[in-house]
Amino acid sequence: MSTSTSPSAPRRVLLATCSSRPEAASDEGVLPKALEELGLAADWVVWDEAGSAAEEADLVVLRTTWDYTSRLEEFLRWCDSVPALANPARVVRWNTDKRYLVELTEAGVPVTPTRLVEPGETVPGSGATGGTDFPDREFVVKPTVGAGSSGARRFLPDQRERAVEHLRTLHRQGTAALVQPYQPVVDREGETAVVFFGGVYSHGFVKGPLLDPAGDGVVPELERGSFAVDPDPALRATAEDVLDATTALLGLGRRELLYARVDLVRGEDGAPMLLELELTEPRLGFDLADRDAPSRFASAVRAELARRGE
Numbered sequence: 001m002s003t004s005t006s007p008s009a010p011r012r013v014l015l016a017t018c019s020s021r022p023e024a025a026s027d028e029g030v031l032p033k034a035l036e037e038l039g040l041a042a043d044w045v046v047w048d049e050a051g052s053a054a055e056e057a058d059l060v061v062l063r064t065t066w067d068y069t070s071r072l073e074e075f076l077r078w079c080d081s082v083p084a085l086a087n088p089a090r091v092v093r094w095n096t097d098k099r100y101l102v103e104l105t106e107a108g109v110p111v112t113p114t115r116l117v118e119p120g121e122t123v124p125g126s127g128a129t130g131g132t133d134f135p136d137r138e139f140v141v142k143p144t145v146g147a148g149s150s151g152a153r154r155f156l157p158d159q160r161e162r163a164v165e166h167l168r169t170l171h172r173q174g175t176a177a178l179v180q181p182y183q184p185v186v187d188r189e190g191e192t193a194v195v196f197f198g199g200v201y202s203h204g205f206v207k208g209p210l211l212d213p214a215g216d217g218v219v220p221e222l223e224r225g226s227f228a229v230d231p232d233p234a235l236r237a238t239a240e241d242v243l244d245a246t247t248a249l250l251g252l253g254r255r256e257l258l259y260a261r262v263d264l265v266r267g268e269d270g271a272p273m274l275l276e277l278e279l280t281e282p283r284l285g286f287d288l289a290d291r292d293a294p295s296r297f298a299s300a301v302r303a304e305l306a307r308r309g310e
Contacts, residue, residue: 010041011058011305017044018067027287028063034294038302047078059084059305061258062092065281069146072096086258086304087279091250095279098144098178104274107245110238111274112265115179116144119171134160138182141166143175151175154182183265183273191275194231194239194262195284195293198300199247199254201239203289204231207263228288235264238272246277258304259284259297 013035017023023031023044035042045053047065054060060082068075076096079089087095094100105111113135134155141163142152151170155163170177190206208225231239239262247254261278286293 010039012041012043012056013301013305014043014045014050014054014057014060015063016047016050016054016060017064019046019049020067021046022064022066026064026283027285030286030294031063031297034298035301037295038298040298040301040305047075054078054082057084059086059301059308061086061301062281068096068281069150072145084308086301088252088256091252091257092280094250095277096145098142098146098276099176100277101178101274103249104242104245104277107249109242109245109274110267110271112180112183112267116176117167117171117179118176119174134163134179135181138184139163140178140180140182141170142178142180143170143173144178145175183267183275185266185268189266190226192229192231192235192264192272193285194235194264195289196239196243196254196260196262197258197297198303199243199257199260200300201236202296203285203293204229204235205285205288226285226288228285228290231264235272238262238264238274242274242277246279255303255307258300 015023015028015031021044023029032042032044045060047054047062047068048071050060062079062085065075076089076093079085079092082089085092099116101111101114102116105114134157136157138154138156140152140154143150146152153163153166155166167177167179186209190208192204192206194204195202205226206229242262243254243257243260246252246260247257257279259279259282261282261284263275263278264272265275267273284293284297286297
């Protein structure tokens with residue numbers, strides 16, 4: 001007497017987005033098909049409308065949740081409530097505040113020189129007793145919480161008063177700020193983004209400069225835009241070092257980071273430095289990478305599901 005068994009239902013992966021549904025007009029739209037080709041059921045879900053679906057999914061992957069900066073605490077609470085989230089909620093909490101750059105500097109990672117200015121702290125360059133001046137070259141003031149270039153401003157050395165006011169504005173909004181010397185090589189070469197899936201290198205691309213000097217209207221030498229690149233060994237090695245230092249700080253294995261984008265820039269001596277580490281919802285450059293990049297991402301998702309089932 002023969003018996004038959006029903007095939008098990010495919011594991012369900014939700015790709016988290018926000019209410020404006022940016023994936024419809026971005027390179028992220030290729031992901032459901034790539035996941036389905038590897039036997040997974042995949043769909044998009046608006047993070048704050050997900051309800052029980054996020055709790056029941058085999059994996060929820062943060063992708064285009066680009067409204068979180070104005071609702072950070074609500075977003076972090078939601079992340080904490082999702083049983084199977086990638087990247088993990090504690091990684092998101094750490095990475096959504098750029099104070100992590102200070103931690104990585106202390107861990108020996110080559111980071112763009114960064115000064116943290118907390119609300120209530122003496123504003124550098126304000127002329128107050130005990131104040132520390134801004135760099136004597138072009139510099140950037142940016143919030144510790146912000147996506148992309150939101151809230152970031154680039155200032156010339158003679159624009160310090162404007163920089164002080166911008167810093168005070170950030171403080172009034174309740175956020176700490178970072179002050180960094182601007183790296184002029186960005187205008188010539190851009191930033192190099194090195195992308196990893198499951199801790200393994202996937203591809204790289206260059207992002208053009210995003211910040212003009214405040215109120216100057218200078219056109220950067222390198223036009224805005226992005227293009228694919230195969231990062232040279234020094235950049236690759238630095239990106240690997242960043243991941244190793246990060247996972248050591250957080251007590252993780254590298255494969256526990258489903259995705260990572262390491263943004264690097266060269267200093268005046270040509271040595272690579274970390275500009276930002278994106279572990280929450282970065283653009284991953286699928287439209288710039290080779291055609292197999294979405295499949296590599298899907299394979300990393302399957303590996304993450306297998307790891308969680310161990």
